[in-house]
Amino acid sequence: QQQVKQSPQSLIVQKGGISIINCAYENTAFDYFPWYQQFPGKGPALLIAIRPDVSEKKEGRFTISFNKSAKQFSLHIMDSQPGDSATYFCAAGRGATNKLIFGTGTLLAVQP
Amino acid sequence: NAGVTQTPKFRILKIGQSMTLQCTQDMNHNYMYWYRQDPGMGLKLIYYSVGAGITDKGEVPNGYNVSRSTTEDFPLRLELAAPSQTSVYFCASSSRTSGSTDTQYFGPGTRLTVL
Numbered sequence: 019q020q021q022v023k024q025s026p027q028s029l030i031v032q033k034g035g036i037s038i039i040n041c042a043y044e045n046t047a048f049d050y051f052p053w054y055q056q057f058p059g060k061g062p063a064l065l066i067a068i069r070p071d072v073s074e075k076k077e078g079r080f081t082i083s084f085n086k087s088a089k090q091f092s093l094h095i096m097d098s099q100p101g102d103s104a105t106y107f108c109a110a111g112r113g114a115t116n117k118l119i120f121g122t123g124t125l126l127a128v129q130p
Numbered sequence: 131n132a133g134v135t136q137t138p139k140f141r142i143l144k145i146g147q148s149m150t151l152q153c154t155q156d157m158n159h160n161y162m163y164w165y166r167q168d169p170g171m172g173l174k175l176i177y178y179s180v181g182a183g184i185t186d187k188g189e190v191p192n193g194y195n196v197s198r199s200t201t202e203d204f205p206l207r208l209e210l211a212a213p214s215q216t217s218v219y220f221c222a223s224s225s226r227t228s229g230s231t232d233t234q235y236f237g238p239g240t241r242l243t244v245l
Contacts, residue, residue: 020172020189024172027170034202035213050232052233054236059218059238059239060172060220060238060239061134061236061237061238061239062220062236064233064234064235067233107172109175111232113178114178114226115178115186115226116161116224116226116232116234117163117175117178117188118163118173118175118234119175119189120165120172120173121172121183122170122171122172123170123172
């Protein structure tokens with residue numbers, strides 16, 4: 019019930035292409051769904067986040083699509099660039115403490 | 131602002147030794163968290179705090195202890211180090227406000243090896 023399942027484990031995309039990472043959750047009490055970006059040797063940093071009252075949120079080249087009935091959400095990176103090469107984590111949180119349950123991560127490599 | 135700072139960056143411990151991982155934030159955040167990151171496993175919550183004097187367990191608290199005597203500091207204590215505690219440890223903080231997306235800001239991490 020507390021798991022967040024993330025796929026794929028790794029992804030190779032050509033420069034200019036679209037990167038898509040998917041996550042699924044089981045607990046319908048989750049009310050906050052962030053995506054974090056992590057570069058080697060660094061801590062994760064928030065990329066974009068969504069709440070379940072909207073189905074899509076876009077910030078620049080990054081878009082979250084959220085499907086409440088399917089309990090799934092995904093990250094789309096448009097016009098992927100080599101600088102986007104990093105590990106991406108989805109997460110889900112709920113309640114006053116907003117404790118986050120993280121997915122297992124996706125290693126993205128954007129080839130020039 | 132320095133954000134969230136963690137010390138040390140690296141540490142090697144022998145089995146049975148103890149140590150404290152330090153975490154300090156200068157953003158006046160009330161919420162603080164400790165996570166561990168293992169390869170292929172994502173981040174797992176160890177302990178969290180909603181304010182000075184208040185702490186609670188996360189998903190994987192066994193073998194760890196925390197305290198929160200001030201808003202700024204949230205140290206993580208390992209009492210009897212075991213090889214299973216070899217990991218990268220991240221501290222994070224957030225300012226919980228109603229109706230907002232609650233960004234957790236992460237520190238740079240401490241890489242711990244127990245031999």
